[in-house]
Amino acid sequence: MNTQIENAYALAKERYGELGIDVENALAAFRQIPVSMHCWQGDDVVGFEQGAGSLSGGIQTTGNYPGKARSATELRQDLDFAMGLIPGAKRLNLHAIYLEADKPIARDQIQPEHFRGWVGWAKTNQVGLDFNPTCFSHPQSEDGFTLSHQDDKIRQFWIDHCKACRHISAYFGESLGTASVMNIWVPDGMKDLPVDRLSPRRRLMESLDEIIAEKIDERYHLDAVESKLFGVGLESYTVGSNEFYLGYAASRDIVLCLDAGHFHPTEVISDKISAASLYVRRMLLHVSRPVRWDSDHVVLLDDETQAIAHEIVRNGLLDRVHIGLDFFDASINRVAAWAIGTRNMKKALLKALLEPTEQLRQMETSGDYTGRLAMMEEAKSLPWQAVWDYACAIEGVPVSSYWLNDVRQYELQILEQRG
Numbered sequence: 001m002n003t004q005i006e007n008a009y010a011l012a013k014e015r016y017g018e019l020g021i022d023v024e025n026a027l028a029a030f031r032q033i034p035v036s037m038h039c040w041q042g043d044d045v046v047g048f049e050q051g052a053g054s055l056s057g058g059i060q061t062t063g064n065y066p067g068k069a070r071s072a073t074e075l076r077q078d079l080d081f082a083m084g085l086i087p088g089a090k091r092l093n094l095h096a097i098y099l100e101a102d103k104p105i106a107r108d109q110i111q112p113e114h115f116r117g118w119v120g121w122a123k124t125n126q127v128g129l130d131f132n133p134t135c136f137s138h139p140q141s142e143d144g145f146t147l148s149h150q151d152d153k154i155r156q157f158w159i160d161h162c163k164a165c166r167h168i169s170a171y172f173g174e175s176l177g178t179a180s181v182m183n184i185w186v187p188d189g190m191k192d193l194p195v196d197r198l199s200p201r202r203r204l205m206e207s208l209d210e211i212i213a214e215k216i217d218e219r220y221h222l223d224a225v226e227s228k229l230f231g232v233g234l235e236s237y238t239v240g241s242n243e244f245y246l247g248y249a250a251s252r253d254i255v256l257c258l259d260a261g262h263f264h265p266t267e268v269i270s271d272k273i274s275a276a277s278l279y280v281r282r283m284l285l286h287v288s289r290p291v292r293w294d295s296d297h298v299v300l301l302d303d304e305t306q307a308i309a310h311e312i313v314r315n316g317l318l319d320r321v322h323i324g325l326d327f328f329d330a331s332i333n334r335v336a337a338w339a340i341g342t343r344n345m346k347k348a349l350l351k352a353l354l355e356p357t358e359q360l361r362q363m364e365t366s367g368d369y370t371g372r373l374a375m376m377e378e379a380k381s382l383p384w385q386a387v388w389d390y391a392c393a394i395e396g397v398p399v400s401s402y403w404l405n406d407v408r409q410y411e412l413q414i415l416e417q418r419g
């Protein structure tokens, strides 16, 4: 290892030691925290269904940067490369439309066998898999309703899709020895003011009850539900609102998914984690960056990402909060987008683990708010970056911005050849 990195690390350890922080412990914990990378950043949420239509459901990818993955093989190639730029434990979050089959398969007919390639890849790379039914980009979702549809046949189609997905998710968990978190998000809603807000919500509740009725061992599969405020073209009413799913997850003892882009612009999910932790056993986070709306920009090392990490670490929630990412930017190199967003989430976690939290707590308890603010601000410029560089170096991951050189090479040799 580069002696500069080692020397900086040794100095950082000394500095943190003065504050009573054991850097080696923090680093060991950091390396174990998985961040679930979302497959859909690699191909603009298109997937590999035969005859796939365009993205719908009120979500949008903007940009047309060249080189997106056109097959599962290309997506795995990009993921291999991107994961090699990121230190610590990683998982992959798949959507149902990323199946592999040589003929069209109806969504309610998908099987574990269609994901065998992904499980093989996950075993080789020692990563866990997570899963999502895909209740959008489909002719049966085009009028804005799926699991809450008033037409029983359409509703049943989506129920059956979600049931099929649970079996695939359990197959992931059993094959890989780590529970797959299966997150249900449906776009259901209306562009303009509905008269009846209740009936679709009752139908959604009943559909979900039918979906989760079959008990599946938690060692293999966990059910999660994701709320939303609005979608494009679905501005006035979202069936699966925050209140709906908070109540649903708490009353059914399943996982609550909080997406950073799914609330009012000044609302933050960092503040919701502690509150929800009192009522739900587990949470899934979709860490994202909304810019004026649920725009799914690449995650930054900004105040909110840091606050999310602090809330998880300070409250001892690492084993109850599953950290996933949800952004899709097609205006920049897609592999770089994964690297930037995931590295930032990881940096935030490392910084949180290196915080002098006990000292801050004591100041708060004794009413020393001046000291609390001063120390919180000083903690931001403690030498965490030397620890980060060391974490990258010991895992053979590029240090500092050197990963960008690798991405440029990859772009030239692989992405640009895709046409």
Ligand SMILES: C[C@H](O)[C@H](O)[C@@H](O)C(=O)CO
Residues within 6 Å of the ligand: 040, 045, 059, 132, 185, 226, 228, 259, 286, 294, 326
């Ligand atoms: C593709 C994802 O499932 C989707 O982004 C969902 O999680 C969401 O956040 C919709 O706005």
Ligand SMILES: [Mn+2]
Residues within 6 Å of the ligand: 185, 226, 259, 286, 326
């Ligand atoms: Mn999301």
